[in-house]
Amino acid sequence: MRTTRIEEAELLEAQLVEALAETRRAEGHAFEVVALAGLRERFAGEPAALAAVDDWLDADGTVLLAEELAHLELDRRIDELVGLPDDAHEERVDGTFTIDELSAGLTFCGNQARIAPFIELLGRAIRATPAPWCALSPLASRILESAPPLDDDPAGGLWRTIESTPWIQDSLAPGGKLPVVPGFTVGSPLSVQRLAMEAPRAVAQAASRLPSEHAEMTISLGEAADLTYARAEGRGELFLEVRQATERVTAQCDGRPVALARLRPTSWSCPAEPGLYVFHIDGHPHVVEVG
């Protein structure tokens, strides 16, 4: 049996050699090679495997890579990650590692600008609803300590945001205190499946962006509602019109509750400020960025 004390750098080198060989036989993916190279680059030293990747890129690797870069589906991956239910710990960890690896690979081949806006959006979503991410904070600390992303790798900001989620959550909780969770200690490697405080779940499929310079603009929140942004006399206002009457409508902006004024049985309004709004309609979250 192997223990996980295997040197991570050593493992990455071995995997890199394997993936490069598969790609040369047209059995693997060029992007996996650069992802592994990017992860290995976070450690000290310049192993022969990294030099081999440079040689491969100089030969036919760059062409293969260019074909794959268009199909990384960064939007779909971020959507899925942001839209996970609070208790989907395994999926959240897996999705975060995938984003981390994609970021490492894109940084290695100088394409980090492709993923930076997606990671920025993800970071804002995490800051808006930090509770489900608190369990990943110790993992983020370990990564930042043992093999931090390079300075120009957007994943560094992502891990730092995740690491800080217990403190962000702390600042959002009533009275400035973390809700009591048995077994939870900030900084410990214990997993917290769920914090006592209910946090909104974000469905990024519904995530849209409302530019605040528009005088009026309406977007659809799936089948649930329409959201209109209107600006008059220098003030912005959001109008939510649900398609089926319900009492269960709440809103948060950047993680803070927003007071909704009920206008009719099916419509509400609130002031529009730049930020990430999460509207909960009948238990389903809808994310809208105003900015």
Next chain:
Amino acid sequence: MKRLRPLAKLDARHEKVARHYFRTVEAWWEVSDQTREEWSSDHGVLEAAGVLRPGGWLAVQHLPPVEMALERGHRSWFTAAEQAFHTGEAYRHEETVKRFYVGTGGVLAVVAAPDDDPRLVTAFRPTPPIPGNRVGDSSTRAYLRKTSPGAFVRAAVRRVVRGASR
């Protein structure tokens, strides 16, 4: 080697199956005894019933077609996990008594009490950082990859070694 026990509660089994076995990006049809067509058919039943929406599995799982699809999914999912437990490479962390088994196609089985009374905690396929190709399959909106199984195995090993499953 001792026999692996499945999750004790039916609800918990169904939740894991809905979350992992029928999660399209995990592509379980590649590593289970269900064909892609069988998997897609069951996935379609669950998707139509709203079981695969976040939190949706609990509300409607007692409908007979849904229960049958979940049960078939559990059988295939558990069989693949069992295979990983018996034939996969085992890893352990110092911080937990759970063990991690990486099996064929990158099936990662997490097992409690592995030496005395091994019980499956969960099984999933960590996603490798490779391009996905969306295919026009309206029933499943599945993703096809020309992926070597090696990419999934490597992703699973990295998840364990980088500490993702403690």
